[in-house]
Amino acid sequence: MFPFGWALKSVLETVLLTLLNPLFWLVVLLVFFQYRRVAGMRQKFFGLQGYGGIIRDLAVSVGFGLIGGLVGGYLIVLSGLTITESSVLYLLLLAVLLMLISPRFLCFAYGGGLLALSNLILGWPEINIPQILALVAILHFIESVLIFISGHTGAVPAFVKLPSGRVVGGFSLQRFWPIPTVIFLMWGNLPPGVQGVEMPQWWPVVPPPVSGNPGDLVYVLMPVVAALGYTDLSITRPPAAKTRVSSFHLAGYSIVLFVLAVMAGTQNVFAWLAALFSPLGHEFLIRISKRAELARRPVYVPDPSGLKVLDVLEGSPAWNAGVRSGDVLCEINGRKLFSRSDLFALLAEPGHKEIGFLRQGRHYARESVVVPPGDVLGILPVPEGTETQYLTLTSRGFLSRWLKRRH
8 A cells, every 4th residue: 555644744844855955946036037027017018016016926836836846746756756866957957948938938848848859869868758758747737736726816917919900808827836846766776674665566657767676676755846837818718717727728738748658668659759749738738728719709898888897906996896807887976987088087086986887797886985196996997999009929038039139
């Protein structure tokens, strides 16, 4: 029987040691820069410097990343996944380089697939393909869990130009997690007279690249650092609904990749399939998600009942009154409004404001609010078709932007 209690205690102790690794804080620093870029996007499009907090987003990501690392480490122990320290270093360095092309390439699906293909074609670097791609699969299963529980947080409101030329409202979903977790290292053969932890016959699921009986080997847990990222676009459903769908798709991808990685140890053809599926399957998920969004009817578009709300600044007068994304602001002090200009004109009048709004298009509510002079109630209306700035769907990294400027 598998020693579940020993595994949980060992993973917890080793993950806590990972917090002392400088590489973990390097990944945290990279995540910080990503959230600073996201905050800059908010300011650029809406001029709301106080919209959200970089440190708060970073702290939430580190907290969820720690939980993900514990769960991922437990799955790694359960599967008996071993990997060399040099392979992890190759994977981390390549992910950082790929991030210069595009932020989403920080994801290990791309670096792991490229390392595997380089090994198959060039024989370098010396990595074990089943092990490194099984690691990528487990990390992505953890990512699917993290997306499900926190992928919608920190969604950035944006104007999006559709292929038809129409500008609609939406949300850019961008989350990044530093993951402190563990891997197994092979220490050698079990010395005579030494009693180790007894493992079941089916363990390890991913055998180490050595001859002989894996059960006669000594394994040690080593703390490692990983980085996971999630980018998506939501224009046809609320961010929370979109992330639920994305998490299920990613969980399916991770299970298929893990099966291919295990089978890669039996036949070379599966090694090729796993190496190709790792980056291409992940890219397919991103593209099919965007295509599905563009094929459905947009949600954040003008409403004949009044001024539809794309997003609300947390802590603003509208937020305190109960207005949320997707609501429709119908009147202020009994006077109808349908556009931004109507909103600005009514807010310019002195005195308290009584707002009437439809909650999610169903329930009508009235609330009294106090709007400071020069304030705009704290709402971001949906685009009205006259916007000249909109979100570019393809995010570029530093190197990609530099090459574009050169040409």
